[in-house]
Amino acid sequence: MRPFCFQHWWFGRWPLTWAVSLSYMAFVLLLSTLEEHANKFGVVGPQACAECHIDEHTVWKASSHHEGSKTLSRSVQAKTIASALGIRRIKGDSRCTTCHFTMQESGSGQLRPTTGVSCESCHGAAQGWVAVHADFGPEASNALEENAAHRQARLRNCERQGMVRLSSIYDMASNCYGCHSIDDPEIIEAGGHPSGAGFELVSWSQGEIRHNFLHSEPRENKEASADWRALAFVVGRGLEVEYALKALEKASGASLEGANRRLAAAVGDMVQIAQLVETPALKDLVTQMKGVNAQANAPTQVSSKRVSGLVRRIEEELRELDLSSIFELLPDPADYRGSRSR
Numbered sequence: 001m002r003p004f005c006f007q008h009w010w011f012g013r014w015p016l017t018w019a020v021s022l023s024y025m026a027f028v029l030l031l032s033t034l035e036e037h038a039n040k041f042g043v044v045g046p047q048a049c050a051e052c053h054i055d056e057h058t059v060w061k062a063s064s065h066h067e068g069s070k071t072l073s074r075s076v077q078a079k080t081i082a083s084a085l086g087i088r089r090i091k092g093d094s095r096c097t098t099c100h101f102t103m104q105e106s107g108s109g110q111l112r113p114t115t116g117v118s119c120e121s122c123h124g125a126a127q128g129w130v131a132v133h134a135d136f137g138p139e140a141s142n143a144l145e146e147n148a149a150h151r152q153a154r155l156r157n158c159e160r161q162g163m164v165r166l167s168s169i170y171d172m173a174s175n176c177y178g179c180h181s182i183d184d185p186e187i188i189e190a191g192g193h194p195s196g197a198g199f200e201l202v203s204w205s206q207g208e209i210r211h212n213f214l215h216s217e218p219r220e221n222k223e224a225s226a227d228w229r230a231l232a233f234v235v236g237r238g239l240e241v242e243y244a245l246k247a248l249e250k251a252s253g254a255s256l257e258g259a260n261r262r263l264a265a266a267v268g269d270m271v272q273i274a275q276l277v278e279t280p281a282l283k284d285l286v287t288q289m290k291g292v293n294a295q296a297n298a299p300t301q302v303s304s305k306r307v308s309g310l311v312r313r314i315e316e317e318l319r320e321l322d323l324s325s326i327f328e329l330l331p332d333p334a335d336y337r338g339s340r341s342r
Contacts, residue, residue: 042125042127042128043102043120043125043127045102045104045114045118046115046119046120053211059208059210059221060211062208065209066115069116072100073090078096081187082191084192095184095187097113101113102115121175122176123163123172124162124163128161128162129161129163133163137154155167168312169231169232170311170312173235173236173239176201177199180196180204181247182194183247185256188254188255189254195255197261199240201232201233201236202330203336205232206336207336208337208338226323226330227323229330230324230326233329233331234273234282234314234315234318234323235314235315238266238285238307238310238311241285242304242311244259244266246304247259247262267286270285270286271286276326276328277323277325279318280313281310281311281316281317288301
């Protein structure tokens with residue numbers, strides 16, 4: 001079932017009265033204004049998504065991703081880390097803003113944090129695809145009426161324009177790991193910032209940030225299917241191997257020890273998965289990771305780039321298989337992170 005969009009529902013059921021025309025003009029004006037103020041990275045802000053994805057926006061507003069923009073600067077832990085790193089203003093330093101905020105260009109041309117982690121932090125800067133994403137074709141007034149061929153073409157076009165979708169769990173989850181996994185030894189050692197060890201894709205994605213309304217009727221924020229969670233679990237553990245290697249490529253001192261522990265745990269998970277389900281890429285990854293012994297500032301025998309390619313292949317191969325054997329490894333819902341608002 002496609003997402004409900006009030007505007008297209010309205011157009012599909014009432015004549016184009018002056019009220020509807022004004023509503024449509026307001027939407028066009030909103031997109032125009034957002035595009036005008038988009039920064040050089042093409043970020044338009046969550047308002048453009050909220051126009052149709054009302055339920056998803058409501059979940060986001062109640063999440064730590066959104067609330068963090070209000071609380072981070074007042075956090076004792078954040079202040080301690082900033083002081084140790086010589087950061088005078090958290091909202092003015094890229095070491096903080098890159099992951100904790102959504103940055104947009106202000107009227108003066110300066111990049112500034114406008115909200116916390118938001119839609120485009122995960123789905124990619126939307127300036128190039130937001131209008132395409134909302135175009136359901138000449139014969140449809142809403143997503144429910146869009147024909148299958150047009151939908152497929154529309155989504156492919158969105159991806160070409162930079163939209164990150166769950167058609168690739170790897171691409172989406174890479175955005176998660178890019179911030180939840182810290183590979184800068186100075187931030188970890190001098191600043192005392194958590195390294196991100198312990199981040200697990202299923203338990204975090206199915207917790208308070210879950211906004212799985214798209215394929216449910218009535219509109220319910222349902223837990224993802226067991227098959228999807230199994231696939232996401234494997235991809236996530238593969239990404240943990242990749243990002244532990246990235247940390248090792250820069251590590252020194254205490255951060256080296258921590259990155260080695262992360263790598264050993266993630267490789268252990270992949271070995272266990274390989275005992276339950278077999279694919280060529282999974283076997284290749286496990287074989288290559290055996291005996292890896294990382295040292296400070298020295299290249300490992302297997303590069304993170306090599307692992308990245310293998311994890312992509314693992315996802316593709318697993319999509320064709322029965323994954324029920326992996327269900328026993330999935331985190332318990334009681335361990336999902338945060339409290340969902342809906």
